[in-house]
Amino acid sequence: MIDKVVESMSAAVADIRDGATVMIGGFGTAGMPSELIDALIAQGAKNLTIVNNNAGNGDTGLAALLKARRVKKIICSFPRQADSWVFDGLYKEGQIELELVPQGNLACRIEASGAGLGAIFTPTGYGTLLAQGKETRAIDGKNYVLEMPIRADFALISADRGDRWGNLVYRMTARNFGPIMARAAACTIAQVREVVPLGALDPEIVVTPGIFVQRIVRAGAARRAAA
Amino acid sequence: MNRLNRDQLAARVAKDIPEGAYVNLGIGAPTMVANHLPKGREIFLHSENGLLGMGPAPAKGEEDPDLINAGKQPVTLLTGGCYFHHGDSFAMMRGGHLDICVLGAFQVSARGDLANWHTGAPDAIPAVGGAMDLAIGAKRVFVMMDHVTKSGEPKIVAHCTYPLTAVQCVDRIYTDLAVIDVTTHGLTVVEMAEGLSFEELLRMTGAPLARALS
Numbered sequence: 001m002i003d004k005v006v007e008s009m010s011a012a013v014a015d016i017r018d019g020a021t022v023m024i025g026g027f028g029t030a031g032m033p034s035e036l037i038d039a040l041i042a043q044g045a046k047n048l049t050i051v052n053n054n055a056g057n058g059d060t061g062l063a064a065l066l067k068a069r070r071v072k073k074i075i076c077s078f079p080r081q082a083d084s085w086v087f088d089g090l091y092k093e094g095q096i097e098l099e100l101v102p103q104g105n106l107a108c109r110i111e112a113s114g115a116g117l118g119a120i121f122t123p124t125g126y127g128t129l130l131a132q133g134k135e136t137r138a139i140d141g142k143n144y145v146l147e148m149p150i151r152a153d154f155a156l157i158s159a160d161r162g163d164r165w166g167n168l169v170y171r172m173t174a175r176n177f178g179p180i181m182a183r184a185a186a187c188t189i190a191q192v193r194e195v196v197p198l199g200a201l202d203p204e205i206v207v208t209p210g211i212f213v214q215r216i217v218r219a220g221a222a223r224r225a226a227a
Numbered sequence: 228m229n230r231l232n233r234d235q236l237a238a239r240v241a242k243d244i245p246e247g248a249y250v251n252l253g254i255g256a257p258t259m260v261a262n263h264l265p266k267g268r269e270i271f272l273h274s275e276n277g278l279l280g281m282g283p284a285p286a287k288g289e290e291d292p293d294l295i296n297a298g299k300q301p302v303t304l305l306t307g308g309c310y311f312h313h314g315d316s317f318a319m320m321r322g323g324h325l326d327i328c329v330l331g332a333f334q335v336s337a338r339g340d341l342a343n344w345h346t347g348a349p350d351a352i353p354a355v356g357g358a359m360d361l362a363i364g365a366k367r368v369f370v371m372m373d374h375v376t377k378s379g380e381p382k383i384v385a386h387c388t389y390p391l392t393a394v395q396c397v398d399r400i401y402t403d404l405a406v407i408d409v410t411t412h413g414l415t416v417v418e419m420a421e422g423l424s425f426e427e428l429l430r431m432t433g434a435p436l437a438r439a440l441s
Binding site for chain 1: 314321
């Protein structure tokens with residue numbers, strides 16, 4: 001019997017090694033897999049490359065991972081926010097490397113990797129600082145920039161419900177990067193509010209098919225409170 | 228002269244958004260346009276974090292941390308609205324499916340280059356978000372901004388000195404002093420604040436202006 005449900009957060013993240021590239025879902029705190037991140041902090045892996053839209057909010061979740069000095073590089077679109085003081089401090093001290101990517105390029109570079117594409121030509125960023133040094137091409141009279149896929153060893157995402165085959169559905173705008181990151185990582189770990197029996201998810205509304213998910217772990221009641 | 232205040236400017240932009248339009252309102256002042264959309268027009272507001280049919284802010288106590296806009300503020304979903312992931316959301320933007328986006332700006336150039344994400348200051352922490360995708364993707368790009376900076380420098384310039392968001396992307400500029408179209412022949416003034424002369428407007432603008440024939 002195939003059962004992707006893992007009993008604990010710590011077991012779910014146990015094999016994330018030093019130097020791994022880890023995608024973390026969420027837009028701000030909506031969809032951020034806070035319990036998986038806490039487990040990763042406790043597990044101790046360091047020199048991580050993190051892919052997320054932001055660079056942490058407040059002192060919890062991704063910000064706590066940064067504060068614990070486990071992250072050598074972050075690939076994101078919008079690090080600077082009113083409550084991004086942890087990142088801001090590390091960046092100003094030169095303690096963290098930043099690869100700034102326009103949000104849509106972040107999304108399509110993640111999608112490209114999950115879809116097995118070698119690279120993509122995107123119009124976003126053409127003629128700007130963020131395209132400097134990159135190959136460009138005019139296609140049908142429009143200018144594009146060559147961007148490379150972003151691959152990851154692990155993706156940590158948050159979903160609303162999942163079953164033992166790894167099928168997932170999300171809740172509201174917490175969906176954001178979950179479905180595309182799930183496809184782009186060698187091992188995707190989803191924390192879910194509820195694990196439901198096979199068949200409980202209407203096959204017509206499954207958002208992430210189980211083939212993209214390797215591990216499922218049930219989030220405790222703390223999840224909503226932490227969000 | 229009657230400079231438009233923020234609300235009047237937002238209302239002026241809202242007037243140009245037609246029934247049925249798919250629209251993204253950028254973070255900051257453009258968000259205010261939502262408050263002025265004419266009642267009775269069905270307009271689809273898109274938020275790049277993954278919703279179409281965005282409604283107003285919820286009542287106090289009704290906020291849901293999973294239902295936010297691109298500025299990470301709590302919002303609501305209108306009946307008929309829907310959620311989607313970032314791949315779909317940016318396909319809507321980059322793929323030319325949005326009719327209009329409204330953005331703020333540091334500078335707009337005579338040929339419609341937009342600078343709105345970075346001052347270029349060496350100690351600034353850069354952040355770009357979805358600005359570049361909106362600027363190149365929407366069918367029409369509206370900019371709303373003050374006509375001049377707080378120190379009186381023109382924000383409409385011959386060439387942007389701040390780092391660009393996108394090249395030749397702006398279609399129309401709404402300021403507290405004028406409405407200006409970016410055309411293949413340059414900038415054309417279509418409206419001016421009451422009591423403002425064309426010569427005064429020229430003095431506060433860093434690029435040549437033409438008057439629309441009307």
